[in-house]
Amino acid sequence: MPDNSLYGLVRPLLFSLDAESAHNLTLPALRRAAALGLTKLIAKPADDPRTVMGIRFANPVGLAAGLDKDGAYIDGLAALGFGFIEIGTVTPRAQPGNPKPRIFRLPAAHAVINRMGFNNGGVDAFVTNVQASRFYQSKQGVLGLNIGKNLDTPIERAADDYLYCLEKVYPYASYVTVNISSPNTKNLRQLQGASELDALLSQLKEAQLRLADQHKRYVPLTLKIAPDIDTEQIKNIADALLRHKIDGVIATNTTISRDAVTGLQHAEETGGLSGAPVFEASNRVVRGLKAELGDALPIIGVGGILSGSNAKAKVQAGAALVQLYSGLIYRGPALVKECADALR
Ligand SMILES: Cc1cc2nc3c(=O)[nH]c(=O)nc-3n(C[C@H](O)[C@H](O)[C@H](O)COP(=O)(O)O)c2cc1C
8 A cells, every 4th residue: 555644755765865864864854843843743642641660651652772872852753752762872982883884774574784883972962962852851751761881891891881871861861771682782792691680780770779869769770681582591581680679671672683584685784683573583572571570570562563553462462661663764653653542
């Protein structure tokens, strides 16, 4: 069926550009459109409030991390009707990320491969951007701040980077996400291992409690994990989350598997695969976590949501909230309302 939406008209133009140029064109345009009030023309979801981790979300559909790594476009993104916005991943110091090209579309599979490598302007610039946004100033919306480690910090000292970022972003966050699941920072996923995770989470929990006391506000911590883990790893991670009283888990990041896209152009590019091919793998992790965690802590489900029915399946698998990224590239902002409507 032809897509007669505005995004349906714009998409061929964006897809005629390489993926990062399209990204770099869209976000400033969205910011201008929001400043001019044009985003009011986009149909927004009706309120469907949920309280998760003690936070009230206006609706259960959020923006996943990575689209706005520096928090430079918060107000434009907020105008699309999300129930929450997660920005980052940010690292202590600015870093350029990997050489371009580093994002690839696989349209036949409704998929994306990226190896951005945490390109960002560092946590100080990030906090300045957050403070400057009307979204933050109004205190009306839910803002997740996603933190990581610099490429050149040795993996044995990873905790230092997370603790440094946590300290800096804590006062401005509705919740903080600890991202240990990007495939594009060497050895990062090792932090999902039992002893590494134990050490990391115990230090983060201690810092969280100290910061809660200092700022007189408890900010929930979530852990973002990969889809490329087996049942035993899911169980170990769930145990660690419970033991350290972490507040939530985000499942999942991108996959390093290429099983679902073999033979397609760009399928062999290094990086994380997202979009439709990660849907089942992410759902498997969400289901596994739900079986271990029950209602002890909430799961935010992300990976391959390209329709309202995908969002519903994510919730049926055990997610309390969902997030979108690649689906926005293929479906445009109408996907936000479609998912929120499906979950109401
Ligand atoms: C270009 C791109 C960059 C991303 N950058 C980040 C990031 O910086 N931090 C993070 O936690 N996840 C990042 N992600 C992962 C997404 O947040 C999401 O977990 C993943 O893409 C699966 O969801 P999707 O299939 O809806 O895209 C990135 C994804 C893409 C496509």
